[in-house]
Amino acid sequence: QTVVTQEPSFSVSPGGTVTLTCGLNSGSVSTNYYPSWYQQTPGQAPRTLIYTTSIRSSGVPDRFSGSILGNKAALTITGAQADDESDYYCLLYMGSGISVFGGGTKLTVL
Amino acid sequence: EVQMLESGGGLVQPGGSLRLSCAASGFTFNIYAMSWVRQAPGKGLEWVSAISGSGGNTYYADSVKGRFTISRDNSKNTLYLQMNSLRADDTAVYYCAKRTSIAVAASTPDYWGQGTLVTVSS
Numbered sequence: 121q122t123v124v125t126q127e128p129s130f131s132v133s134p135g136g137t138v139t140l141t142c143g144l145n146s147g148s149v150s151t152n153y154y155p156s157w158y159q160q161t162p163g164q165a166p167r168t169l170i171y172t173t174s175i176r177s178s179g180v181p182d183r184f185s186g187s188i189l190g191n192k193a194a195l196t197i198t199g200a201q202a203d204d205e206s207d208y209y210c211l212l213y214m215g216s217g218i219s220v221f222g223g224g225t226k227l228t229v230l
Numbered sequence: 231e232v233q234m235l236e237s238g239g240g241l242v243q244p245g246g247s248l249r250l251s252c253a254a255s256g257f258t259f260n261i262y263a264m265s266w267v268r269q270a271p272g273k274g275l276e277w278v279s280a281i282s283g284s285g286g287n288t289y290y291a292d293s294v295k296g297r298f299t300i301s302r303d304n305s306k307n308t309l310y311l312q313m314n315s316l317r318a319d320d321t322a323v324y325y326c327a328k329r330t331s332i333a334v335a336a337s338t339p340d341y342w343g344q345g346t347l348v349t350v351s352s
Contacts, residue, residue, distance in 0.1 A: 156338040158275070165342045166267075166275065171330055177340055209275050217280055217289030217334045219265075224274040 122146070124212050126222035132200045132229055140225050141192040142210030148191035153212040155193035157186060160207045160224075169208075170195060197227075205229045232256040232341040234309075234326050239346030246316050246350070252309040252326030252343055260284070260304040263329040265339050266311050268322035268348075278324070279311065283332035294320075316350045323347050 123145040132138035142155055149155060151173050158166040168177040170186035173193065183198045193212070197204055210222040238250040252264070266278040279300040280289045288300050299312040309326050324346055327339035 154336050154338055158339075160275075165325055165344050166339075168338075168340045168342070171338045171340055207274075211275075211277065211338060213336060213338065215335075217287065218291070219277045219280070219338070221267075221275045221277055 122214060122220060124210065124220050124222040126208075126210060126225045128223070129226045129228070132197070132204075132227065134200060134202060134229055136200050137196065137198045138200060138227065139189070140195045140197075140208055140210075140227070141189065142194070142212065142222050143192040144212070149188065149193045149212065151188060153193070153214070155186065155188075156211045157184075157193075157195045158209045158211065159204075160209065161205075166209065200229050202229050232328060234328065234341065234343030236324065236326050236343045236346040239324065239348045241349045241351065242316055243352050244317060244350055247312070247314045248316065248348060250311040250313065250324055250326075250346060250348070252311075254307045254309065254326075254328065257328065257341075259302075259307040261332050263332060263334045263337055264300075264302060264309045265327045265329055265334075266300060266309075267325045267327055267339065267342075268320075269325070269345075270319070270322040273322075276322070280329065280334040281309070282334050287334060289334055313348070316348075318350050321348060321350050 156171040174186040328341040329337040331337040
């Protein structure tokens with residue numbers, strides 16, 4: 121059973137930089153998994169931040185960036201703002217048409 | 231402006247059926263794959279199903295395979311999810327999402343609807 125792993129929670133100070141990661145319980149994440157990242161606040165639909173590892177979705181500020189760091193996909197937020205406080209989900213394409221979400225990271229800005 | 235509007239959610243008894251619809255606008259519907267994603271109350275996102283732009287290729291999560299059927303009508307710019315043999319753990323908000331290319335392979339959701347709530351309970 122493939123499990124996509126994310127930190128359950130993370131904290132960052134206003135103006136600071138934080139890197140959230142997305143891994144696999146077995147194996148390494150590469151660009152072949154086409155990692156994507158989504159932001160969601162309570163009661164709202166998800167918003168796409170990054171797709172295909174590092175492409176920012178339309179309207180997403182450039183302080184959000186995606187990459188591969190080591191054996192994981194990563195979402196880096198620079199200059200964190202109060203309204204970045206949200207849940208963040210990664211999604212990996214597993215092949216054969218199947219995708220799997222990570223469990224999500226709850227980001228606190230304080 | 232890209233928009234998706236889901237409908238068809240509601241309360242259904244265990245073992246029952248429901249069909250969700252997603253009306254899309256603001257883009258050329260038939261050249262993009264589409265997906266359904268759900269979120270149980272207080273839980274994370276779960277990928278449910280995807281369909282290619284032509285409708286010829288469909289894919290399902292193991293949790294819904296054999297019970298749910300994804301389809302699309304490109305003449306009506308509408309995506310569907312037929313849900314049969316519903317269980318309590320199917321209770322969730324169901325989102326439709328446009329994907330980044332015509333094929334499901336190597337594409338990901340980029341635009342999302344606001345979701346429709348499905349509650350399975352007696």
